[in-house]
Amino acid sequence: MSAQARPGWMEKPKPVTQAAKAVALAVVVLLVCVPFLVIVSTSLASTEEVVDNGGWVLWPTDPSLRAYRDILDGGIVTHALGVSVGVTVVGTLLSLLCTVTLAYALARPGVFGGRPVLLLVLFTFLFPPGMIPSFLLVKELGLLDSYASLVLPVLVNVFNLVVLRGFFQGIPDELYEAARLDGAGDLRVLISVVLPLSKAALAVVGLFYAVAYWNSWFYASLYLESDHWPLQQVLRTYVVAGSGLTDATTGEGTVTAPQTVQMAVLVIATVPILLIYPFLQKYFTKGVLTGAIKS
Numbered sequence: 035m036s037a038q039a040r041p042g043w044m045e046k047p048k049p050v051t052q053a054a055k056a057v058a059l060a061v062v063v064l065l066v067c068v069p070f071l072v073i074v075s076t077s078l079a080s081t082e083e084v085v086d087n088g089g090w091v092l093w094p095t096d097p098s099l100r101a102y103r104d105i106l107d108g109g110i111v112t113h114a115l116g117v118s119v120g121v122t123v124v125g126t127l128l129s130l131l132c133t134v135t136l137a138y139a140l141a142r143p144g145v146f147g148g149r150p151v152l153l154l155v156l157f158t159f160l161f162p163p164g165m166i167p168s169f170l171l172v173k174e175l176g177l178l179d180s181y182a183s184l185v186l187p188v189l190v191n192v193f194n195l196v197v198l199r200g201f202f203q204g205i206p207d208e209l210y211e212a213a214r215l216d217g218a219g220d221l222r223v224l225i226s227v228v229l230p231l232s233k234a235a236l237a238v239v240g241l242f243y244a245v246a247y248w249n250s251w252f253y254a255s256l257y258l259e260s261d262h263w264p265l266q267q268v269l270r271t272y273v274v275a276g277s278g279l280t281d282a283t284t285g286e287g288t289v290t291a292p293q294t295v296q297m298a299v300l301v302i303a304t305v306p307i308l309l310i311y312p313f314l315q316k317y318f319t320k321g322v323l324t325g326a327i328k329s
Contacts, residue, residue, distance in 0.1 A: 073304075077101055077297035089293045101298035111268060111299060117181070118248060118265040119306075125185040125247040130240055132190050133198055138224050140195075141202035142210075159192035165256070172257055183257035184250060184264070191246070194239045201235040202228060241310060248307045269303045272296060 047055070076090055078097035084090075105111045139145055140152050163171075168187060177183040205228060213223045229236070251266035263271075273296045 073297045073300055076293055077301050079294060081294065084293050101294045102302070105295065105298055105302065111265070111302070113261075114263055114265040114268040115302065117262065118303075121181055121184050121250075121264060122244055122247040122307075125189075126240055126243045128185060129189055129191070129194075129243045129247075130236065133195050133239065133243075134224075134229070134236070136190065137195050137198035138202055138220075138228060141199045142220075155190075155192055155195060169256055178257055179259050179262060180257070181262070184247070184253050187253065188246070188250075191243065194242055198232070198235055198239055201232055205231055244310065245307055265303050269299050272299055 072090055072092055075092055075094050075097075076084060078099070078101075079087075079091040079094040080096050080098055080100075083094060083096065136155075140148050140155075142148075172178060172183050172187060175186075177186065209227050209231075210223060213227050218226065249266055251264065251270050254262075254264050254267040255270075258267075
């Protein structure tokens, strides 16, 4: 195709356009990175430095881990961190198990009742239950003040189900037929054929579930007592609601600046799930877009 016949969107960007894109990208990066830097710096700053700078520090001159020691020496934040890790790991595994099996069943043609079940699942996506009916259901099932109440009500996400179903439908039928000729049943086909070809989609859906469980605090505020709270609910209490910091540390009070302890809790709640993204980023385009387009 000659240069004169190329459409406008295929032409090489002008230097001015490239410079404008670079400036816009730099501004976006600064808007994202500077708040993170302030949070980490404030959590490492001394009490005097925080007070002198009005509560926020961009770069600490004498960094210290005292706030983290005060938090981790206490029982509440440490216990909440263990609750969040346990709920995230168990919930993600159970959600993946249920989503994969249901998506595989709905992706195969000729499954008895597949169409009504799919419509029922999509109906729950369009008309989700309200807070009061959900609370009454959890109460009637005897799940109040139980960690199961953080997992079972959100065990299957409809969007993740649709993505996996579309990905499974994109697998060539010849592979299914070849496995059938070898005498494989549905479970063997799923384990030996479908799952190895769906690693990208499974990684992305698993990340979506893990982030959702890790960041969940609303259901904990409804169903759990304070001594069973996950980390995000503790974070909301001590940062957003501004509750006393003595409960967040050792119970005996602390001379550390309130902003330092609050930012330390925020770092502890953010960094673990943030570290997972770089390892799964390469699967996003292949996993989500392929499943969404083919669904």
